[in-house]
Amino acid sequence: MQIYWTKINKIIEETAEVKTFLLDCPEGFVWEEGAHLHLALRGFNEGEKPNRSLIRHMSISTLPNENSIGITTRIKEQCSEFKTILRELGVGGEVAIFKTHSNVPLKREGRKVYLLSSGVGLATFRPLVLDYFERADNVEGIHSLNVDSTKEFLFTSIFETASDKKFTSQFVDNRKDYYGEVEKLASDKEGLFYVVGSDEFLAQNISILLEQGIPHEQIMLDKHEKRRNEFLGIEMPAVPTA
Ligand SMILES: Cc1cc2nc3c(=O)[nH]c(=O)nc-3n(C[C@H](O)[C@H](O)[C@H](O)COP(=O)(O)OP(=O)(O)OC[C@H]3O[C@@H](n4cnc5c(N)ncnc54)[C@H](O)[C@@H]3O)c2cc1C
Structure with a gap:
């Protein structure tokens, strides 16, 4: 399994609680519509076992031709450790992405x-x-x-x-x-x-x-x-x- 470390290049405030984090697209990272990935924060793989509180499934809200990997999530005031850290990261902050897969590509069956x-x-x-x-x-x-x-x-x-x-x-x-x-x-x-x-x-x-x-x-x-x-x-x- 390849882990890609990448940076947040932009944060869009979609609504009061929902943000889209646009991530730089690492070379070789590909996906199709409907895909999700594992988004992880620094420290997730430093212990003997992966620290699950620092990993979440997230859908990719962009298409590859938009040249950024979009992650859209709701962050309420009262939120998990994961979202507290993500909220603090800001532009330039580093995250890891891995295991991308689409269960819901667009079916073209007429x-x-x-x-x-x-x-x-x-x-x-x-x-x-x-x-x-x-x-x-x-x-x-x-x-x-x-x-x-x-x-x-x-x-x-x-x-x-x-x-x-x-x-x-x-x-x-x-x-x-x-x-x-x-x-x-x-x-x-x-x-x-x-x-x-x-x-x-x-x-x-x-x-x-x-x-x-x-x-x-x-x-x-x-x-x-x-x-x-x-x-x-x-x-x-x-x-x-x-
Ligand atoms: C295939 C797949 C794709 C997914 N795609 C997305 C996606 O694109 N975007 C997305 O956002 N999620 C997505 N999810 C869900 C995601 O993985 C998380 O489970 C979800 O966002 C909840 O995150 P969280 O556990 O960090 O909790 P939070 O969102 O922080 O919290 C969940 C709820 O608990 C409350 N809460 C949490 N901590 C506290 C606290 N300390 N005190 C009081 N209340 C608290 C929050 O207010 C909230 O109501 C996807 C899941 C799967 C399986």
Whole structure:
């Protein structure tokens, strides 16, 4: 596993609590839309075992052609040790990145894509939408639905309805409206439904989508296959031990 140490080159204050840290892109570091990485702070690998309190999974909120690795996160006043240190780092501060992988690349299967997210979960979808704007091949259109109770919605200049691009974006500020909308969107039985948010949020969305008759193959989660199957209640064939 290659660990890349890199520097913060810019910090964007997206809202009062949400920041995007733009990191220099180390040579040889590549990713595709929907990717996440491990973000680690100095000291994480200095003991016998990696110090987990200094490591977090983060989605990459930029595309490679933006020439920086974007990490978008909410930092509340009361926050973890990890975020306290990150907040203090500032431009020029060093972080480590490693183990990049995308569970949710944009599928180009001639279907409509529904991006369902809560809060900063929208960051995972930002590169998918930009990728679609650059090349719409084999995507029937995208609809984004984001719920954020702070009402301080993210990336509103990108997540703006553009009918000429077959792109619609909806923001709501409460779960009741949100789940009502999900039910409506699930009337498209051919659609691909991507869901990003907390585990509880995923479970609730999955339950509605399955109930509405969306097959589990059409539900994408930012989880490795085994965890995805557990969430979707898919039984895996037992592996023979003998
Ligand atoms: C594939 C994947 C991708 C992900 N992508 C992202 C991403 O792009 N952006 C992102 O932000 N997260 C992402 N996450 C989640 C991320 O890894 C963290 O779990 C998440 O950001 C919470 O961070 P934290 O544990 O440092 O806690 P915090 O965010 O600091 O805290 C979590 C909650 O606990 C409260 N809290 C924490 N410490 C205290 C304290 N001392 N006193 C009182 N209250 C406290 C906070 O106020 C907050 O409500 C991703 C996870 C996965 C698995």
